[in-house]
Amino acid sequence: MLHIKCPHCGLRSQNEFAYGGDASVKRPELNKEVSDKEWNHFVYLRKSLRGKHLELWHHISGCRQWIKVQRDTATHEIFKTFKASEEI
């Protein structure tokens, strides 16, 4: 079980969090022409990479904040965690 440092609450057990997927995905802007391909990429396609991965977690049983976590998908090592507002 992972130990995740919520930037708002501190070190907490994984079972307080929900996984939220790849944090690098950017939603296309509203009211903008989006090609089928681009939209398909945004909705469905995710890299399944091995190694350093920036991902979202939701501190669902804590402060209810979405946070960014830099984690190694192979070793589960967590390098750093960020507030949603922090640019990496």
Added chain:
Amino acid sequence: MSQNFRLNNIGLINRNKKISFKFNGKKYFGYEGDTLASALIANGVHLIGRSFKYHRPRGFFGAGVDEPYAAVQLNRNNETEPNVKATEQELFEGLEANSVNCWPSVNFDIGAINNLLKMFFPAGFYYKTFMWPKSFWYKIYEPFIRKAAGLGVASTKHDKERYEHKYEYCDLLIAGSGPSGLASAYSAAKNGAKIILAEDKARFGGTLLTDDVNIGNQNGKEWADNIISELKKMPNVIVKNRSQVFGYYDHNMLVMSERISDHLPITQKYIPKQRLWYIRAKEVIISSGSIERPLVFGNNDTPGVMLSSAAKEYLKIYGVLVGKKPLIFTNNDSGYETAIEFKKNGIEPIILDTRKNPNSEIINEAKNLNIKIKFSYVVVVAKGYKKVKSAEIAKISDDKKILSNIENIDCDCICVSGFWTPTIHLASQSGAKTKFNKDIDAFVPDKSKQKETTVGAANGVYTLEETLKTSFDIGYQLSKKITLKDNRVSVPSVVEKKSEVHDKFWCVPLPEGKNYKRFLDFQNDVSVADIELALREGYRSIEHVKRYTTLGMATDQGKTSNLNGLQLVSEVENKIVPEVGHTTFRPPYTPVTIGAIVGREVGKHSKPTRKSPMHQWHEKNNAIFVDAGVWLRPRYYKRGDETLFEASKREAKNVRKNVGVCDVTTLGKIDIKGPDSAEFLNRVYTNAWLKLPVGKARYGVMLREDGIVMDDGTTTRISENHYHMTTTTAQAANVLSHLEYYLQIVWPELDVNVVSTTEQWAGAAIAGPKSRQVLQKLFPKINLSNEGLPFMGYLESDLFGISARIFRISFSGELAYEVNVQSDNGNFMWEKIMEVGKEFNIEAYGTEALSTLRIEMGHVAGSELDGRTIPYDNSLEGMVSKKKDFIGKRSLNREAFVADDRQKVVGVVPLDKKTSIPEGSYLVKDANAKLPNPKLGHVSASCWSVEYDNPFSLAIVKDGKNMIGQKLFALSPLKNKSIPVEIVSSHYVDPKGERVRS
């Protein structure tokens, strides 16, 4: 029966306390401090069960967790438990155990015929034999295997024992209390570290209890006892026996199973039977020791063949002789230690040493004691069926290939020692790589991956002096890193005997013309021939060989078999063992009970139960409840001997005719505040929200980005920048997360806050033609006409002195209102509604009537918004704005979503107007078409229409818009029904929606 194999003057058992127990119905006696295994052996019982595949007789092979055979069915305090290891189960008064894997009895076993039919059970027998003919599987093979195999029977009763979970944090967790564990624990504790020392056995000390060593002028056991008693007094130390650290998970989380009451006849009040510890440790020291390896020879599974270390343990800890004519078969000095213990207790052992001319302190001691030793000798085959009676032994050539001088000698047990395998399971589970140590022919942990360090025999260090020196040091170093203290304790002096190097020989060749079974995996009956066959059939990867032959896949996880299996593969393949590699070690190291894993989360504690503030009223009024997520909701209110069908029909009819009230507290409620709230709702919902006036509610549909409907509900504008959103009961939590995601991640520039208020408000839906009259009685001062409070209007008012919110919204399709008050006032509100509604014949209605009302009105709900439908499918396309953008809009023009024959919700009526259509039925054109019958759609919800007094269902059907008027069949293979039906509009009642506006 007397304990014929018990000695009088040796062991750690309490001879003053005699304990009676039963095995296979027969009564025996043992002593306090015995295990079931030691007590049985004391009574001369060696036949304990039957093997898994061939049903060969099984005895004891080890004395602890490594035991591959002696799993029994344990009966304790009217409970029965399978797969209990007799070598671990401590004896208690009245214990009852039975053999498993045998039928009808351990002495006469029908399954043993498998032993004669062994051509049916080669490697991969699961994949080969039972595949043909196919029809035999269910009728013959499977029931037979079920009866004949398995490791006991699970109880079908509710387990009334209590199991607990505990979370603990520490600086240092030390797994194993042998010399390395004690040394590192003591050294770390003295340096101020907060430590947990775990020992899986009842007694601390590990090999110090049986080895003839001296530490700081005390014998091993005295030293261990002193260290433990000192540790127990320290406030920074938790010492736990009967506790197995069985799993090493990510981020230094380890799980330990503590058997608190298993050694007692009954569990004491307020004390759990077992406790599962989740331990987050800053550092872990793995001091799990090593397990002796078997030597492989013919019929080496015969009861009486056992590990030499186990024989020594039975002798020194329990004062029990595993035999009176022991044959010791060894490739190293450990066998001599066992022989010496036998000799000291008046027994004459014979040692067969595979080595040609070894020389060491221990060997000299054995010689001086006049123990008979034969060098370059091996056991060829054990003789005897249910117990070893003799052995054929032979001289072996220097190249270990040729046997000569084969002779038969009498013996009643064969104690084998094939050197030692470090227990690296925990280290491997942590993710650490392993490396092959040629000096000991075994794998040891390589570089640590998590914060773990392996010490002592688990790390391949087999001398006590070296073990203590390194363990004291590692305990000190690790604790210093954490506590920043510098108190170093000195390492005591050690006296131990030096030993000679072992012989790499491990598998005795077959004599000419003989085909003895030589077992590698004793629990799964995997023999040398099986592995050879798998290799001949082309299996190469050790992981494949393992799965094909089931080597190491039994509940003992190959503790005694893995390494010999690897050696064999490497020999046949002409590779060295490290190239073959070992299979992955996975938790749990030892079997863990389901009870311990589940802990207290059983029965009503398996999930939280949410109740509305009106729950007691419902109970008092004979509500029959239904689970709605974690909520309990009244399904119907039973009157007399009404059935569900009758009661829900009565309740629904009364809503259509008079007025009903339904508890809608469970609906999700989200408070939305901030200047950008309208803009946010406009992006979240498919319809327009920018112009909703204050004091008005609006129905909204929200999508996921893939265009699928996520949820629906009404949202009301309470004031300029304040909205009250409702969600379905089931989706409440998901919707809140969804909103938070968009506000925090996607559009952080929007100034909006959301918070769940589901539990702040109690809600009552008052529905029916007379609902306005009831409401007027509740709120006499306000104007409730269509002008005062129009459809989708909102008001705040005073309900007999408490503040209330009134929404004119309807789920039932009738004129209806929803009243919300603060939760604490919920019951008060409810009782007032019932009181003033009495003259209008008000009745409470449950979810069943609620469903009936919404289904016949064609209102979609969870069964249609099932995560697979878009707005069009639910006839909600009118809710989708063409002008503005919103979440999921871009997906709606996907090819499949705009297809001409896209599925759509329709109504379904049986032609006979009598037969109810089971939910989940599928719709087809021709009931008798060849399978697979093309499916046109499925029935999502069914009810008995109270308006028309006949069954009515909703269905989602391909090309639904053109299906109205078609005659189809509803098939329910599950209920064996085929019902002729007609497709009608989903709006079965009041299609124009006039009632809600009346």
